[in-house]
Amino acid sequence: MLGRLLRDDRKVGLLFLIPGVAALLFTYVVPLLYSLGLSLADWDIRRPGSQWAFAGLDNYLEVLTSDAFWEAGGRSLVYTLVALPVQLVLGTLVALLLTDERINGKLSALTRVLLLIPLMLPPVVLGILWRLLLNVNYGPTNHLLGLVGIEPLTWVSAPDTAMMAVIMVEVISNTCVVAMILIGGILSLPVEPLRAAEVDGAGPLRILFEIKLPQLASYYLIIILIRLMDLLKTFDFIYALTGGGPGEATLVLNLYIYRVGQRFLDYPLASAASWIFLIILLPLSIWLLLRAVSSSREYLND
Amino acid sequence: MTDTTAPLAAPAPAPPVRTRLETLALYVCLFVLLAVIIFPIYWLVLNSLKFQRDFFTNPPVYFPPELTLGHWGEAMGNPLNQRYMLNTAVVAVISTFTATAAGTLCAYVLARIRMRWRLNGILLFAILICRLFPPVSLAIPYYLLMRQFGLLDTQAALVIAYTGLALPFVTWMMLTFFQDLPKEVERAAMVDGCTVVQRFLWVVLPMSVPAMAVSATFVFIAVWNELLYAITLTTLNAKTIPVAIASFVGDNALAWGPMSALSVASFVPVLLLALAAQRYLIRGLTFGAVKG
């Protein structure tokens, strides 16, 4: 009986899928359905004995009519749309720098390894660390800038500069990801076309823009997909760096939802907000995902 | 006359001065890059070793005349921190194991066994979609559900959450790996009389050890560093190091020394793992899309 079962590929396949599917069920499907139910309910955890009562779309309407939600959404948008292009450009420059033949090979190889550091730094530590570095009174950043004649900046301690500081920290840490992926790409480019272009008399800029970068297009697509998804998910380091403040200056959507839920304990409202976030986010992500993995149809036995 | 057109003449070499200036500029850029990478880490390590009196000075002290291990003693000697460290390690090891095991099994089926009802495509799509969900949208239902089942502040709660977090990543990474694995070896095993299970255990698994190690490394690092679920689901018993570090911010804004020491301590294992896996890192970073 068991022997027969083990010889049937499809039955064994189902057996193999059980742990993964169970995990998906309990960590995604059930919680999301729970959250969907909650978002449609009227319930206050602080009132003992409070029961779920169907509230229709009340929570959704409350979120959609609250300025706080839209402001948080706006901040997420600014954060993402500024950080992404800046780290793409800087990452490209760093990648070109570290693959430039005029720089000592051992030195650039060493630097490539060092790029790991900002990448692997726990986000909490990243936030804490920059808290120290950007401290207005005692931090080295203002002091070092002062040495080259730049006035002290308020960084994360004032509402009007906090978002810029948060974006700067994000750019510094994740430019390294972009650079590392691109370095991998540049090093894997075939050498012959570059040599041929040189022989044909093309200048370095022309080689860069007409030969190198176009060949890296697929790398850029992946980088944009991954960075976009991660930027829209950012929570950890902003939590440690500013906690969303000062005031609400860096309260991006993820922190807003967390704050509504865990600090104000308004779970139904937080659930509604996160569903609205999902509804906005998912079509974009799915579209990008399908584009990036459309070549992976071959990955399926389907 | 040929000297007016000279199409075959080599272009005149660039003046050496200009070349040297360019090279110099490149090295300046490299220096700036190195400074931006290294200085923050230097500052963190320095802060964990500075005497309290050197913290609050303007200008800051870059090269203190004396250093102390006092903050390290305070941070690591604290039994609570030791417990958090242990929690982090236990949770990271167990969820790395569960996610890698479940993800590898799933990936093998998706890559190699053609299931009924187009299950392969449906499951893969579901798994990829799962990876798109922002954790914050799951944190609240996790909290309430774990509360209902009495799992709040337990390592089990974190293991469940982290297995879910890492599963899509592992599945996709291993799927791309299995696709690159020549099918003929498994077909040979089939002809030699192996059942699927024997094929998987005797042939596929031994060949997959390096790929599984790389995925596991990534999962371990992500779980070790994770804050949101940990801060939502734990308060004391199962608290992890990132939560402990984050709580310095609220509780005691002035304890820079121990905070830095704890931060360095939590970073070291991750850095060592990353260095060990660096050859395979690009592949992991790009979610398996680029073969580094």
Added chain:
Amino acid sequence: MANYLRLDRITKSFGSFTAVSDATVDIAPGEFTTLVGPSGCGKTTLLNIVAALERPSSGAVMIDGKDVTQLSARERGIAMVFQSYALYPHLTIRQNLGFPLRVQKVAKPERERRVREVAELVEIGHLLDRKPRELSGGQRQRVAIGRAIIRPSTVCLLDEPLSNLDAALRVRVRAELKLLFGRMGTTTLFVTHDQSEAMTMSDRIVVMRDGKVQQQGKPLELYQKPANAFVASFIGSPQMNLMEARVDSEGGRALLRAGSLTLPLDDGQAARLGSRRAVTLGIRPEAITINRVPGGASLAARIELVEHLGNSAIVHYRGPAGDQIVGMELLDASIGAGWSGEAWLDPASVHLFDTETTLAL
């Protein structure tokens, strides 16, 4: 000991694509049979069906008259050598050879004894403790063959096992394989796209194209009596000359006119033409020579190119009408490009095919 394999009206479709269509092949016990055809002709699919790696859409695989279509490779008792050898990279050569026995739970001492025996047979006794990646291509191939013959099998399948070897080694291994399988007497099915491998190694050849069996028979049968124009051009190197010919008559005798060539037909040939006005004419290169053939036909031609092979030469002629024809000189005469004169052929040696159906007349 040896077994009788029959593929009965096998069809295999993938979606709308038909890889194998209604293929019936009989392989006698102990026979070395080759499936040959251009890439994409369905030969590998057919092999996979025999190996139970694919299930046919319809039709049956029979071994010794028993329908085994629903059985696994293990139950059918199939052994197989893969094109890429498919050695287990994490196992030593000893473990690779012993693997099929391990799966069948053969006791360790017996396993050891068989491994030794087979390793001697394929001459890899000194490599047993190495890993596959430490071996050369030729050595890996021996291991793959050893693994296939280590346990008793009903049918042994070889999927282009020579294609990853360099040219010189391929010719040597070709002869060794033939000897080895001849000695063992196992029923063997060999797949290749190389007609010269098929010709030199096989007891019988099955020629496939576009999923259909074109012809099966002994190598010389296929060479001398190709069933259609495809088989005629596929078997033999250099390829048979194929040209469109008009049927004409002169003085009551049937003639074929193709380009610069005018060919008188004998009565038998003329009878086979029936009422056709046009046919496809096939002439093997070795039938065309610069030496006068008594009673032969001749055409005026110029030599454009001579490929010297040492013991023979391939001669490319061009006729006054601009048509090309390839001939062969067995003794490498000191002929050269530029020579003009008459090329001769024996009208009895020509092949005639129906232009529409391409079938031999």
